[in-house]
């Protein structure tokens with residue numbers, strides 16, 4: 548994929564880690580961003596809207612999109628499909644924006660493999676497993692069975708933190724937001740491989 552001048556910031560971490568809260572804290576300070584809206588087959592939750600939190604589609608529609616190669620990446624998470632559509636991401640990158648993904652570890656692997664030179668990845672975690680349990684139960688948006696599945700998933704995801712550039716432990720919101728703000732600003736400054744090559748070539752010519 549050829550992307551002109553934008554950059555990618557991947558945020559992963561268990562549901563309940565506070566990814567969206569942290570992102571909302573830093574959005575005003577990190578310049579022009581495009582927050583990628585994923586497509587999912589999971590049922591809509593109370594308080595969510597189609598086209599804002601996700602594009603909610605049927606499994607049939609999702610599979611159609613897979614066949615038509617619409618996704619930059621997709622994964623089966625917690626019993627549902629989730630995917631990132633390619634087109635709006637390309638558009639935002641071309642416009643020089645910082646594209647922010649909230650995707651799972653499988654998605655991070657694909658994005659890093661495909662666009663590693665412009666991608667910065669961050670894993671956001673609650674301080675402990677018991678804190679995660681507390682947050683998920685407090686949220687009261689999911690049935691116990693769903694919460695149990697998410698906790699099981701979180702235990703697996705935690706094992707793959709080393710695949711990320713950064714780990715943020717979201718214990719103190721303000722402190723965690725400060726770290727994420729710094730990372731997001733630096734993510735923009737990542738130089739794609741082709742630009743480095745061009746710089747080297749020109750630099751040698753000038754000398």
Ligand code: 5GP
Nearest residue numbers: 562585621622624629630631649650651654
């Ligand atoms: P939730 O159902 O709580 O909104 O999200 C469940 C999980 O799916 C989270 O870990 C979230 O990061 C992940 N997720 C959301 N959208 C995508 C996507 O487009 N691709 C991938 N790979 N994971 C996603």
